[in-house]
Amino acid sequence: MPSMLRSLRPLLLLAAIAAAYFLGPGAQRAPLGPREEHPVEAADAGQDAVVGAFLAHRSGVAVQGHGRVERVLRDDRKGSRHQRFVLRLDSGQTVLVAHNIDVASRIPELRAGDEVAFKGVYEWNDRGGVIHWTHHDPAGRHPGGWLRHEGSLYR
Numbered sequence: 001m002p003s004m005l006r007s008l009r010p011l012l013l014l015a016a017i018a019a020a021y022f023l024g025p026g027a028q029r030a031p032l033g034p035r036e037e038h039p040v041e042a043a044d045a046g047q048d049a050v051v052g053a054f055l056a057h058r059s060g061v062a063v064q065g066h067g068r069v070e071r072v073l074r075d076d077r078k079g080s081r082h083q084r085f086v087l088r089l090d091s092g093q094t095v096l097v098a099h100n101i102d103v104a105s106r107i108p109e110l111r112a113g114d115e116v117a118f119k120g121v122y123e124w125n126d127r128g129g130v131i132h133w134t135h136h137d138p139a140g141r142h143p144g145g146w147l148r149h150e151g152s153l154y155r
Helices: 002-023 048-056
Strands: 061-072 082-089 094-100 115-123 130-132 146-149 152-154
Touching (some): 048 061, 048 115, 082 115
Antiparallel strands (some): 061 082, 061 115, 082 094, 115 130, 115 146, 146 152
16 A cells, blocks of 8 residues: 555645645635626736737727727717727727717717827727727726827716
């Protein structure tokens, strides 16, 4: 029997190390229960997060940055109303911004060429992606976002 224990010793040591790593102090544990439909993943707050999320086809990524308005689109009036416009980032990538104007104020007199800063959530699509959640959450369950245009903050 002692020889069998000696042969199992490396395996037991490896199991103890793995248990200490995954179950020890500071270990992150996944929350129990159903996943959110659009979890906000931790991300670099810079514009590189938008480019990285686009290249990796990732959604639910918290992003922050700025760009120039390339085109102002008609409001989306199906369901919650959204002010929509296309921003061109410094990287050259374009993203659609969908700003909920049932929750936050619309940006008045927005024009092509205007500079807009944003904080929101990126959702991937093959056209560059969409940034939404650029407003506060009335229910207080989601981190708030915002848009900044000509010194005014819209959230």
